[in-house]
Amino acid sequence: MIEIRIHGRGGQGAVTSAELLALAAFKDKKYAQSFPMFGVERRGAPVEAFCRIDKEKIMERSQIYEPDYVLVLDSTLLKSVDVTKGLKKSGLLVINSKQDVSKLNLNFEIGKIISIDLNSIALNIIGRPIVNTAMLGAFAGITNIITLKSLTEAIQERFDEKIAIKNKELAEKSYEIARKFVLGMKKNEIQ
Amino acid sequence: MKTLISGNEACAIGAKLCRPKVIPVYPITPSTHTAEKISELIANGELDAEMIKVESEHSALSACIGAQVCGVRTFTVTASQGLALMHEVLFNASGLRLPIVMGVANRALSAPINIWGDQSDALAERDSSWLQFYCESAQEILDTVIQAYKISENHDVLLPSMVCFDGFTLSHVSEPVDVPEQSEVDEFLGDYIPYYKFDIENPKTIGALAFPDTFMEFKKQQEDAMRKAKETIKIVNKEFSKKFGRSYGDGLIDAYNMEDAEKCLIALGSLCSTAKVVVDNLREKVGIVRVRSFRPFPSNELRDICSGVKAIAVIDRAFSYGHAGVLYNEVKSALYDLKERPKISNFVIGLGGRDVRKEDIEFSIKNADKNEIFWVNTKE
Numbered sequence: 157m158i159e160i161r162i163h164g165r166g167g168q169g170a171v172t173s174a175e176l177l178a179l180a181a182f183k184d185k186k187y188a189q190s191f192p193m194f195g196v197e198r199r200g201a202p203v204e205a206f207c208r209i210d211k212e213k214i215m216e217r218s219q220i221y222e223p224d225y226v227l228v229l230d231s232t233l234l235k236s237v238d239v240t241k242g243l244k245k246s247g248l249l250v251i252n253s254k255q256d257v258s259k260l261n262l263n264f265e266i267g268k269i270i271s272i273d274l275n276s277i278a279l280n281i282i283g284r285p286i287v288n289t290a291m292l293g294a295f296a297g298i299t300n301i302i303t304l305k306s307l308t309e310a311i312q313e314r315f316d317e318k319i320a321i322k323n324k325e326l327a328e329k330s331y332e333i334a335r336k337f338v339l340g341m342k343k344n345e346i347q
Numbered sequence: 348m349k350t351l352i353s354g355n356e357a358c359a360i361g362a363k364l365c366r367p368k369v370i371p372v373y374p375i376t377p378s379t380h381t382a383e384k385i386s387e388l389i390a391n392g393e394l395d396a397e398m399i400k401v402e403s404e405h406s407a408l409s410a411c412i413g414a415q416v417c418g419v420r421t422f423t424v425t426a427s428q429g430l431a432l433m434h435e436v437l438f439n440a441s442g443l444r445l446p447i448v449m450g451v452a453n454r455a456l457s458a459p460i461n462i463w464g465d466q467s468d469a470l471a472e473r474d475s476s477w478l479q480f481y482c483e484s485a486q487e488i489l490d491t492v493i494q495a496y497k498i499s500e501n502h503d504v505l506l507p508s509m510v511c512f513d514g515f516t517l518s519h520v521s522e523p524v525d526v527p528e529q530s531e532v533d534e535f536l537g538d539y540i541p542y543y544k545f546d547i548e549n550p551k552t553i554g555a556l557a558f559p560d561t562f563m564e565f566k567k568q569q570e571d572a573m574r575k576a577k578e579t580i581k582i583v584n585k586e587f588s589k590k591f592g593r594s595y596g597d598g599l600i601d602a603y604n605m606e607d608a609e610k611c612l613i614a615l616g617s618l619c620s621t622a623k624v625v626v627d628n629l630r631e632k633v634g635i636v637r638v639r640s641f642r643p644f645p646s647n648e649l650r651d652i653c654s655g656v657k658a659i660a661v662i663d664r665a666f667s668y669g670h671a672g673v674l675y676n677e678v679k680s681a682l683y684d685l686k687e688r689p690k691i692s693n694f695v696i697g698l699g700g701r702d703v704r705k706e707d708i709e710f711s712i713k714n715a716d717k718n719e720i721f722w723v724n725t726k727e
Contacts, residue, residue: 175351175521178351178521178522179351179521182349182351187522187523188351188521188522189520189521189522190351190520190521190522191515191520192519194463194516194519194700195462195463196462214522215620215624216620216621217516217517217520217617217618217620217621217703218621218702218705219702219704221704
């Protein structure tokens with residue numbers, strides 16, 4: 157079973173990301189569960205959302221304490237939230253940031269952090285720094301846990317046509333960039 | 348059709364499939380999304396019903412009574428303070444023998460104010476003569492709403508039903524749910540045939556004054572109906588299984604790993620799902636009995652399945668202050684008649700939305716034979 161935690165701020169679409177992630181996995185014929193941080197949400201305040209993905213039916217209904225993946229939609233959260241809390245040593249953290257991972261001062265093995273500037277991709281395509289679908293595209297590109305096809309289908313299903321078109325484009329672009337990034341990383345490792 | 352939806356959405360779709368005609372609601376967290384989804388289904392033309400936005404939960408259930416006596420199916424949904432505000436109307440609905448079905452997204456009661464999940468709200472209405480079902484998954488919420496109409500409307504039963512599901516843990520979690528076809532549910536449920544209804548040609552009074560010489564007979568009939576409901580619940584569970592390929596234990600209790608269990612865990616609701624993962628990873632012979640129908644209470648079924656078990660851990664997400672956990676009281680009383688009584692301990696867990704963790708369940712199983720009441724994972 158794979159457990160994922162998404163960090164964002166109220167209004168940035170973290171909860172929607174978890175839902176889309178679960179929906180994409182479901183479309184990939186896997187079993188999935190998504191849920192928000194239970195409680196009250198305020199615009200701009202730190203929020204968390206969660207997703208479990210497995211081949212088998214998921215029976216666990218407790219909260220997620222030791223995620224395999226952490227996705228951070230907003231790097232300003234690093235000032236107030238311990239985004240690496242509980243993250244498995246074998247896990248991976250993907251963050252939307254312009255900064256190089258070495259400058260992020262995260263309490264986690266640098267090789268297992270991927271920093272991608274999703275804001276600029278989103279600004280180019282939708283004209284606003286809303287990166288939730290970009291993050292999922294990148295996540296698909298990095299991990300292959302969900303397929304790009306199912307992700308775009310999930311976006312199509314979840315949003316109105318106009319918003320869906322732009323978000324699918326955004327997810328596809330981020331997927332491509334992430335794939336290149338991962339292939340580049342592997343090459344570096346070999347050298 | 349398989350789809351990924353939340354517990355609240357499953358509740359709304361379950362209700363929609365039963366074609367209620369009047370749905371009075373006063374939205375309250377964590378049940379609000381059920382009401383939202385129903386209003387969406389009505390707006391889309393998928394459900395032909397009138398949704399009445401009332402001024403309180405007291406009015407919501409009163410409006411259900413008013414509509415139901417006119418001969419149509421009704422539905423409403425609530426939680427916590429909302430259910431508490433319905434308290435006096437609950438007794439009217441059951442006393443009038445109206446098969447109303449209501450979703451309850453279980454949530455703690457104030458004070459201190461708390462919007463999160465536990466089962467204090469519905470369990471406090473234990474004696475209201477409503478059937479109470481507790482669900483383990485979003486699928487079970489949808490299925491139980493359908494079953495509840497069939498059970499409640501049976502003329503041997505004619506008592507209203509609460510379909511209870513843990514606030515947030517089920518109401519706000521999205522997971523795969525198989526949504527049956529409308530035509531299949533229509534075949535399963537049939538048209539609503541009221542036992543009595545208002546008719547301008549034949550005027551009648553309902554809920555008239557009952558003097559001491561008749562009141563007890565009315566109440567005795569309610570209890571007879573509750574006893575008959577046990578059999579009806581089992582039959583409907585079987586029929587449901589035949590039609591849709593899904594069933595939940597015998598309808599009253601859902602047993603897991605109980606064949607040669609030496610210890611067992613008894614609880615209500617979604618924590619039983621997590622408990623299955625815990626039990627699978629233990630080396631001991633531990634089973635789980637999930638009480639699906641809290642009212643009517645499956646005393647005989649519990650006695651049968653627990654005979655031979657040495658120690659029982661009863662987990663409660665509600666407490667009867669000054670005594671013990673609510674489910675624990677019921678289980679202990681049911682098992683008193685066993686020749687060899689097991690040791691029974693009570694574990695109070697997850698009040699006001701505190702997460703029910705695997706380690707809390709492990710702790711409960713480990714200490715089942717202590718004959719004590721534990722408040723688990725609490726600060727000093």
